Amino acid sequence: MLDIQNLSIRFTRYTFGLKKKEVCIVRSLDLSVSTGQVMAVIGQSGAGKSLLAHALLGILPRNARIEGRVFFKGQPLTPERQSAIRGREIALIPQSVTYLNPLLRVGVQVARAARLSGINQKDVPATVSRAFARYLLQKKVAAWFPFQLSGGMARRVLTATATVGMADLILADEPTSGLDPITAREALGHLRELANTGKAVLLITHDIETALQVADMVTVFCAGTTVEVARADDFKGLGHLRHPYTRALWAALPTNSFIGTMKPIERTSDTGGCPFRLCCNDQDAVCGQSVPELKQAGEGWVRCHHA
């Protein structure tokens, strides 16, 4: 469904005076997700996860520059194609209720999303009420304003907005942040359902634990780079995880040894070298020389000189 190869996202910033400075937020990002699959994308805050979703939809700010190859349904995803299919074939489930307009009624906003996804005007009301019913939203909720929604309801409204159309690829950006465990599980359940009905789901999160509940595969980001792709099952024990960063993440989980030994990831300069090397216990001379290639390892992939 979606195949991203060696994606990089740079921002041009003006520093003092008119000096231009390019900041590279995402580089050497590789990712793929297929039909019926939930692919979790895991990374720390600031690793460029939300940017990835925005880049796929082509809605990054104007000072952003994207390089790399992105294929959607086998065809290159060009900016023209992005603007034609966003909302129709690729849909975003945003992070929080602030992504709804505070002054418009919920029903109006879902209806507009339906219309934009290519549904005929006359079919919109029926489609909207089906979406409401699917996510157990009462009819009266349509007349509410976003500030009246509870956390879980807001989550369901956002999901309904994104899935009211026929999108095949769903990008869920931090769908569990700020939710209590029960509501979070419910939100994840909806994503699993979507995958089971044949959609591809990209679950972007910093929370491995919840992601593992529904994901088939996991892509681990470190400083904007894919360092490992593993099956969700591989996270059952330390043995199957290949990258030191993934292992450190796993070890830091409360249910595991809960050892937070890692220093925060520092963004290395563009000159090369493994993005993780400054925090890595196993680093040596070769790590500073080049960014390691992504190597196939079992059913997954890993980007490490020593794996």
Add this chain to the structure above:
Amino acid sequence: MPLQLTKFLFAKTLRLVLLVAAVATLSFVLVSRSPIDPVDAYVGAAVMKISPEQRQMIIARWGLDRPPLERFGRWAAQLAKGDFGVSTIFNEPVTAVIAKRFVTSLWLMVLAWCFSGLLGFALGLIAGAWEESPADRLIRLYAYTMASTPTFWVGMILLMLFSVYLGWTPVCCAWPPGLSAEQATLWQRLHHLLLPAVTLSLIGIAQITLHTREKTIEAMRSDYAVFARAQGESPGGIVCRRALRNVALPAVTLQFASLGELFGGAVLAEQVFAYPGLGRTTVEAGIRGDIPLLLGIVLFSTIFVFTGNFVADLIYYLVDPRLRKTAGGFS
């Protein structure tokens, strides 16, 4: 009426009463400290002809020999009864003068207010939605230029161009000289109104444009705009279908709150075009020392500007669901 609304209205009324009391006190102090002698101003050119005894009679009749506090008390008591006194220039009750002149001004202000509001809002939306586009640059250039241009200067330029060189519009007044307001046709009145209204609008557009532009840019960068774009909404669609209400609310508020500036602008525009409205009357009353009329206009404009602000607040209250919401959902 819900309890909240009653409270809101009560608070506003109380505020109005306090405001009028403060303005009345302040303007009374200012007027009584003014170097213009009311008797001289009243008598005018005949000042050399009256004897000191006559002058004393006038002073005694007007109560000018009384202490200021007593004068203020009497004046305030009269005001409370709705008696603003008699205008010395027009020899008519102040309320009648204000009513007549205000109606003339109202034509001008309503036209300028609607025109600048609608056009300024539209320009601001366009500029904000397509930030940094050529259209935005052009609109901004216009707005900055107009924001820093004095009203009377624009009025004079337009007067020179359209009335003097081109002769399309009349040079002065609200209706043809020699006719009264009732005799003039609607077309004649609009014809005379055109240039002052355009002058007032051109200036008024700047503020509302720049404000709307800021609000639109803010809206275009908001989370909900990002989500709208993700759904495939175009910039125009985001503006018209998503952000309109969010941007219109503050714009409407601003437009009502700018009634004070509109009034100030009207004073200048009416002066340039010799348009016999309330603004021009204010200037006359000031220059010719017509104190009852001046005080009347001050109080009237206080209420006028207050009403503008009040309507702005009321609209916010009625339109923004977050302010209206009480306990429990509503549908």
